[in-house]
Amino acid sequence: MDWLTAPFEVTFVQRALWGGILVSAICALAGTWVVLRGMAFLGDAMSHGLLPGVALAALLGGNLLLGAVASAAVMAAGVTALGRTPRLSQDTGIGLLFVGMLSIGVIIVSRSQSFAVDLTGILFGDVLAVREQDLLVLGGALLVALLVSVLGHRAFLALAFDPRKAHTLGLRPRLAHAVLLVLLGLAIVASFHIVGTLLVLGLLIAPPAAALPWARGVRGVMALAALLGVTATFGGLLLSWHLSTAAGATVSAVAVALFFLSHTASGLRHLRTRPATPHPTVD
Template structure:
């Protein structure tokens, strides 16, 4: 069992483990709604749309988290404004803003010859370089995500089913959508330093998608996504330690592998179950409380 325990006896690996677990929790809370509502493209756009803010913050000597938050907030606000205009489809508006923000970030980066290392860190992160201060930021992000998820649960469920239902129930779908955008923004901004923007998308989507293949209720999907994300963190760090691979990328790769395994097992379940129970016709979709 030495191979299993030895990596986590090292201080920086312990911090990486805690950082990955906290990222897994906040990404699961936001990512489950991303998958349920088909908002994966928005999550990808937000993760890349932080580049101009991070670039400006680094050039000005400011905190990159502040730049990332401002940049992601601008993109989220732009998505909301374009969505209300009704002139463009939701995906088209996201695509335009995504290209605009990413282009602005690349232009800013191109003006500095010494920015290559920072961009690499932005894209791929460095989970093994997590500091105690980063853990504090992540802990606060998890606390805020839990509060938003609990307070907005009924509104998020109604919004996922139909915005008209949310309006009928007096849940204010506009505010619920804005709160959901804020939750997704919180997850991407707080996580990019740990696993990078190219890889945070994996933890935002893969664990919830894997959990939803089995969970029949949203709370179960939230818990399942959290557990799968934490498992991916542990396994990813183990593989990275023994194989000498990049830790953040390995964690994300394990998370994606979990989805494919979960999907394959779910298809096998759907084929075998009717044979075991002739009355079974089809797996019910995720049940949502009213």
Template structure:
């Protein structure tokens, strides 16, 4: 067992473990709704849309976290505003904002003669450089994400599966959508400096997508996604330690590999012949269980 426990005897790997576990929890809460609502393109666009804020903060020698937060909020506000146009599809608005924000960030970077902005660190992160202060920020973000997810759960469920019913029940779907964007913004902003903008997308999508093939309720998807994210973190750090690979990229690759294993197992399960249940005594067809429950 020394090969498994030895990496975590080093302080910076131990901090990376705790950072990855916290990120996994945050991404599970937000990523579940991203997967259930088919918002993967939006998540990708928002993760890259933080570049202008990060570049500007670096040039002004300010807080990269604050710059990323401002940029992500601006991106979410723009998506919300454009989605209200009846003549413009949401994907078109997201694509335009994505290109515009990314181009603005590249322009800001090109004006930096000293190359103050480390694009490699921004894109791929450095999970092994997590500091105690970063863990405190991630812990606070996890608590905030849990509060938002719990408070908006009923509205999120209705919005994900039947937006018209959400409006009928007075759940204010537009406000729920904005709150869901806020949850996604919180997850991406809090996590990007640990695993980078490209790799946070992997933890945001892969674990929930793997669990949604098996779980039948939203809380189970969230719990399973958090567990898979934690497993990906532990396995990725161990593999990275022994093979000398990039830790953040190895964690994300492990998460994606677990998704494909889950998809393969689900495919084999669906191919097995199933015996039809006996009809109820009163006649008629058996009741079909709902796909997901709240």
């Protein structure tokens, strides 16, 4: 029991755990729609798109969160604008924004005297450096994410499974898509301080994808994804403490491992429940 509980008797590890719990809940709300709509590449691009704003804020001594929000807004606006260009596929536009924003971010960071240290901190985060005010910000972000998810649930659901029907029902799919981008941006901005811009996709995608084979309905996926995210946070922090590994990366690695375990178990379950094929008889 000491092996399980000793790390969480330390104050900064307790804050890291609470930060991970809040982030897991936020990512479950946004990540479920990302998985259902096949928007993983967009999520990856938006997470990397935070780099210029965060890097500029760090270079100027400003607020990193405000820098991340500014970059997320630019990325969301860019994706929306390029998505309306008929001669350009959405993947192409997202890819161009991805590379462009990442390049600008690295250029800005390269102006810093501690280039490697700053870039590592931004890309991989520092979950063990979570402060009490960070927890308050995450709590507020979770409330906003819950409100957006509840108010937009019907429109998001129709958009995920039948965009044409969403338009027929008067649910304004373009507006719903824009709001969904805001929700995704909120999750990424809230999470980057915990696991960094490079690893945020682990908590955003892996828990909802792991929950899909076992949950019934979108709300069930969200609830199970949040639980799996909390499990990944606890397990990642525990392993990081005992193995002296990077905490944020370990949390993301555990989340991905849970995905593979989930789908392996789901595959074995289907093999056991599959009815045996009757052998043909020869008269």
